[in-house]
Amino acid sequence: MMLGMPVTVRADLADVADYVAGKKLPGAIILSSNELSGPAPASVLAAIADATAEVNRYPAIGADDLMDRTAAHFGVDRARLAVGCGSVGLCQQLVQALCVQGDEVVFGWRSFEAYPIVTQIAMARGVRVPLVDNAIDLAGLLAAITDRTRLVFVANPNNPTGTVVRTAELTDFLDRVPSNVLVVLDEAYREFVTDADVPDGMGFLDRQNVAVLRTFSKAYALAGIRLGYVVAAPEVAAGVRKVQIPFSVNRIAQAAGIAAMDAEAELMARCADVTVERIRVRAALVDMGYAVPATQANFVWLPLGERTAEFNQHCLDQKVVIRAFVGEGVRATVGLPAENDAFLEAARTFPR
Ligand SMILES: *Cc1c(COP(=O)(O)O)cnc(C)c1O
Numbered sequence: 001m002m003l004g005m006p007v008t009v010r011a012d013l014a015d016v017a018d019y020v021a022g023k024k025l026p027g028a029i030i031l032s033s034n035e036l037s038g039p040a041p042a043s044v045l046a047a048i049a050d051a052t053a054e055v056n057r058y059p060a061i062g063a064d065d066l067m068d069r070t071a072a073h074f075g076v077d078r079a080r081l082a083v084g085c086g087s088v089g090l091c092q093q094l095v096q097a098l099c100v101q102g103d104e105v106v107f108g109w110r111s112f113e114a115y116p117i118v119t120q121i122a123m124a125r126g127v128r129v130p131l132v133d134n135a136i137d138l139a140g141l142l143a144a145i146t147d148r149t150r151l152v153f154v155a156n157p158n159n160p161t162g163t164v165v166r167t168a169e170l171t172d173f174l175d176r177v178p179s180n181v182l183v184v185l186d187e188a189y190r191e192f193v194t195d196a197d198v199p200d201g202m203g204f205l206d207r208q209n210v211a212v213l214r215t216f217s218k219a220y221a222l223a224g225i226r227l228g229y230v231v232a233a234p235e236v237a238a239g240v241r242k243v244q245i246p247f248s249v250n251r252i253a254q255a256a257g258i259a260a261m262d263a264e265a266e267l268m269a270r271c272a273d274v275t276v277e278r279i280r281v282r283a284a285l286v287d288m289g290y291a292v293p294a295t296q297a298n299f300v301w302l303p304l305g306e307r308t309a310e311f312n313q314h315c316l317d318q319k320v321v322i323r324a325f326v327g328e329g330v331r332a333t334v335g336l337p338a339e340n341d342a343f344l345e346a347a348r349t350f351p352r
Contacts, residue, residue, distance in 0.1 A: 156170070
């Protein structure tokens with residue numbers, strides 16, 4: 001027995017990075033979190049308002065209506081589906097469902113900042129494989145797989161660079177990955193992909209070791225609601241559901257998700273507008289002399305290296321909030337035309 005000793009938390013938590021959210025700057029243009037600009041559709045807001053009437057009651061434990069609707073909407077078997085508290089929540093559940101202490105999780109770097117965080121929280125070991133030309137290096141991921149590897153995250157398109165892996169290379173990669181290693185295709189930006197050679201991960205689900213992760217946070221304009229879904233082999237999906245915090249997809253999220261699928265046409269039209277703006281924004285930046293990789297997501301990546309912090313401050317001075325990865329580069333969401341104009345003006349006036 002220890003008398004007089006304080007309660008301590010796990011020492012290894014000191015090494016877990018904090019998830020960095022976009023800055024809140026009143027009155028500023030927010031291009032920092034890859035959200036869809038403008039409010040969710042009116043029909044979705046109405047469904048959310050309706051759902052608030054019953055917030056004294058717990059939501060459906062299995063999110064039954066949402067599960068049924070999601071399965072039908074995306075044409076997947078319900079047994080292969082899990083919904084979660086954002087796809088971040090599902091990333092964490094995937095690691096928890098597959099890994100014991102010391103197991104390895106492989107991912108490109110830089111990629112989605114949640115991957116190392118959820119990995120460490122689950123006491124697994126993150127293995128970072130450097131990007132090559134701003135893109136996920138599939139050969140590098142393959143070479144990093146060991147007997148301890150349980151899971152590989154592949155964000156396609158990649159966040160924060162917007163780059164993609166294409167059908168032939170991804171198929172070849174999946175052919176070579178050991179069958180007991182789960183490849184999680186994180187398709188948070190799938191709805192913004194216009195290149196026909198970027199595969200829909202759902203097409204790989206005949207493989208038992210592939211999972212496809214999607215979110216309502218970006219194209220569906222529901223980042224504040226926290227809702228995502230994963231489609232995988234039934235036994236993987238069951239494991240993901242098992243480790244979920246009960247009721248973590250709340251009553252309002254369940255209603256909002258269903259309404260957002262009902263409003264799909266309106267939302268996809270907004271996504272299409274973003275993909276048109278994306279071409280204009282990137283071309284303007286390239287014209288100014290910035291090296292911006294081709295992007296299939298709703299954001300652009302400026303690999304500014306040493307000048308990242310300075311560029312970020314310059315944008316903040318002009319009331320444009322973007323996301324800076326100090327020493328590496330900045331990521332700017334493609335928003336509405338006027339918002340993009342403000343960002344482009346900041347880029348134009350940045351002293352170089
Ligand atoms: C934004 C993003 C997500 C979505 O996270 P949510 O928790 O659903 O908001 C997932 N993966 C990647 C790569 C992202 O950029």
